[in-house]
Amino acid sequence: MGKTILGIAGYYHDSAAALVRDGEIVAAAQEERFTRKKHDPAFPAHAINYCLEEGFVDAAELDAIVFYDNPLATFDRVVQNARSGAPGAGAPAGRALFAQAAGNLLGDKLWVNEHVRQALGTLGREGRVLFAEHHMAHAASAFYPSPFDSAAVLTIDGVGEWATTSLGVAHGRELELFSEIDYPHSLGLLYSAFTTFCGFKVNSGEYKLMGLAPYGRPRYADLIREHLIDIRSDGSYRLDMRYFGYLDGVAMAGPRFAELFDGPARAPESQITRREMDLAASIQKVTEEIVLRTARHLRRLTGEKNIVLAGGVALNCVANGKLAAANLFDGIWIQPAAGDAGGALGAALLAHHGYFGAPRARASSAVDAQRGSYLGPRYSSGEVLAFLDRKGYPYRRIEDREQRLSLVAEALAAGKIVGWMSGRMEFGPRSLGARSILGDPRNPRTQATMNLKIKYRESFRPFAPAVLREKCADYFDYDGDSPYMLMVAPVREDRRRPMDTSAFDKGDDDMMAVINQPRSDVPAITHVDYSARIQTVDKQDVENGGHPEFRALIEAFERLTGCPLLVNTSFNVRGEPIVCSPQDAYRCFMRTEMDLLVLEDVVLWRAEQAPLADDEDWRKTYELD
Numbered sequence: 172m173g174k175t176i177l178g179i180a181g182y183y184h185d186s187a188a189a190l191v192r193d194g195e196i197v198a199a200a201q202e203e204r205f206t207r208k209k210h211d212p213a214f215p216a217h218a219i220n221y222c223l224e225e226g227f228v229d230a231a232e233l234d235a236i237v238f239y240d241n242p243l244a245t246f247d248r249v250v251q252n253a254r255s256g257a258p259g260a261g262a263p264a265g266r267a268l269f270a271q272a273a274g275n276l277l278g279d280k281l282w283v284n285e286h287v288r289q290a291l292g293t294l295g296r297e298g299r300v301l302f303a304e305h306h307m308a309h310a311a312s313a314f315y316p317s318p319f320d321s322a323a324v325l326t327i328d329g330v331g332e333w334a335t336t337s338l339g340v341a342h343g344r345e346l347e348l349f350s351e352i353d354y355p356h357s358l359g360l361l362y363s364a365f366t367t368f369c370g371f372k373v374n375s376g377e378y379k380l381m382g383l384a385p386y387g388r389p390r391y392a393d394l395i396r397e398h399l400i401d402i403r404s405d406g407s408y409r410l411d412m413r414y415f416g417y418l419d420g421v422a423m424a425g426p427r428f429a430e431l432f433d434g435p436a437r438a439p440e441s442q443i444t445r446r447e448m449d450l451a452a453s454i455q456k457v458t459e460e461i462v463l464r465t466a467r468h469l470r471r472l473t474g475e476k477n478i479v480l481a482g483g484v485a486l487n488c489v490a491n492g493k494l495a496a497a498n499l500f501d502g503i504w505i506q507p508a509a510g511d512a513g514g515a516l517g518a519a520l521l522a523h524h525g526y527f528g529a530p531r532a533r534a535s536s537a538v539d540a541q542r543g544s545y546l547g548p549r550y551s552s553g554e555v556l557a558f559l560d561r562k563g564y565p566y567r568r569i570e571d572r573e574q575r576l577s578l579v580a581e582a583l584a585a586g587k588i589v590g591w592m593s594g595r596m597e598f599g600p601r602s603l604g605a606r607s608i609l610g611d612p613r614n615p616r617t618q619a620t621m622n623l624k625i626k627y628r629e630s631f632r633p634f635a636p637a638v639l640r641e642k643c644a645d646y647f648d649y650d651g652d653s654p655y656m657l658m659v660a661p662v663r664e665d666r667r668r669p670m671d672t673s674a675f676d677k678g679d680d681d682m683m684a685v686i687n688q689p690r691s692d693v694p695a696i697t698h699v700d701y702s703a704r705i706q707t708v709d710k711q712d713v714e715n716g717g718h719p720e721f722r723a724l725i726e727a728f729e730r731l732t733g734c735p736l737l738v739n740t741s742f743n744v745r746g747e748p749i750v751c752s753p754q755d756a757y758r759c760f761m762r763t764e765m766d767l768l769v770l771e772d773v774v775l776w777r778a779e780q781a782p783l784a785d786d787e788d789w790r791k792t793y794e795l796d
């Protein structure tokens with residue numbers, strides 16, 4: 172009888188739970204999707220309940236419950252950090268930090284056992300919670316679900332207990348991390364320091380900074396290398412702590428940042444200037460350099476042909492694209508929930524293969540074991556209909572798939588924006604066709620409409636394409652798999668259109684003049700540097716990680732228009748967690764200017780809906796991120 176293991180991540184940010192049975196991933200979900208609080212750090216009681224229900228498991232039957240890091244080691248870091256006055260922060264502030272950080276840890280992390288007992292009424296068959304090391308949990312989440320039998324392992328994040336970057340190797344069920352860089356030296360925290368300095372929020376703003384980078388020039392890269400970070404040829408690095416202030420693992424740009432980078436930090440929501448674009452380009456360049464050097468070193472050291480990655484920095488898909496283009500490894504696999512939520516999954520897999528010593532069942536397979544990352548709740552048509560009928564919302568059920576998908580494809584081709592909920596929710600920060608907002612990539616108005624009227628977010632941010640796998644090379648200089656939207660690749664030369672950026676190049680800060688120019692024959696998904704963040708959609712069945720319904724929709728769109736790709740963005744507004752239930756989807760649909768909502772085999776038209784009875788401004792519901 173196989174082991175059933177529950178993995179838990181929580182208390183810091185992005186709490187989550189995952190259930191693994193006999194080495195197979197049964198379910199995984201982030202707490203924020205249920206509580207509707209973005210990056211919710213609370214004990215993931217809702218996510219745990221969902222995972223147990225999905226697996227038909229009684230908590231008392233759990234063979235093990237595993238937490239994604241070692242709270243005592245983290246506590247040790249916080250204590251030492253505070254004793255040393257916290258780098259760059261001065262002793263009095265250090266003491267204040269200690270009180271706060273230690274309070275958090277003593278109040279929560281050291282009570283993991285107690286919280287589990289309260290929530291589940293049991294500590295499982297082991298009678299206690301097992302604790303994984305943070306980077307081991309990341310590493311396990313990267314390697315065990317990968318399609319490789321052996322691989323080099325690279326994890327890079329803000330900070331775990333002490334480690335911020337770990338190098339390792341894995342064969343079969345054996346996983347070893349053999350070298351690490353420790354806090355306070357951290358690439359993740361360096362990137363976060365630039366994120367806050369440029370006026371964005373830590374944990375969600377890093378993605379914006381990456382999106383902003385192509386507008387700028389890396390004119391500060393040398394300054395960063397000379398003053399902030401010393402990068403060695405093997406990719407290892409040290410930060411000059413005089414430039415940083417840290418607050419329990421969150422990096423702050425210290426006062427010296429302002430001296431070095433031409434003035435104070437940008438105020439949030441104020442105009443983005445040339446300086447922020449150039450800072451974004453510069454820190455992005457330095458990040459890519461470190462990732463590439465480390466990967467090259469790891470290749471030399473291990474001789475492995477494949478590499479797997481996790482940790483928040485592995486969500487930097489521009490750096491991932493550079494790593495793929497460098498051809499250092501034959502295969503790259505990145506855990507789609509690369510941030511801390513994925514630690515829940517890693518912890519459970521680590522217990523299965525490490526603690527219980529079970530062999531890997533699917534090693535060296537053509538397909539990975541992540542099941543397309545469609546690991547969250549699904550709502551049946553029956554549940555959707557019950558909800559709509561109860562509320563009296565007008566809808567049309569179209570059970571014939573071909574008819575339904577033709578209708579949606581026609582709406583998309585006519586410039587409509589579609590909210591799309593189909594099958595099990597994605598695990599990880601990217602929407603992959605289960606909870607997506609879709610649009611026509613050929614339409615030059617799609618990017619502006621989606622940013623301003625649907626997502627209510629910064630207009631510079633680009634959108635990603637979901638493309639039929641076999642047509643990927645017709646549009647992009649990339650012919651590999653990217654099922655999790657974690658690779659950025661260039662749009663093919665022959666699809667590009669020349670852009671007039673002369674005013675912008677001369678120093679005009681107005682990004683809109685550039686944004687509004689069509690850059691290719693699929694302008695909505697082409698970034699200003701002609702790059703695109705690709706999701707390839709393959710023919711696989713559900714068991715092998717495919718999403719046949721989403722695939723069939725893109726095929727229907729292609730039949731109609733000749734275009735085998737769609738704009739695919741996450742189903743939420745700015746500051747809101749991605750929708751989970753039909754209720755969440757309907758509310759998001761009604762608060763935005765989406766035209767059509769698809770809930771499984773049910774279609775709703777915006778024009779037919781009465782205004783929301785409990786209509787409230789979403790801006791008051793969700794704090795801007």
Ligand SMILES: [Fe+2]
Pocket residue numbers: 305309328329330331482483510511
């Ligand atoms: Fe982490």
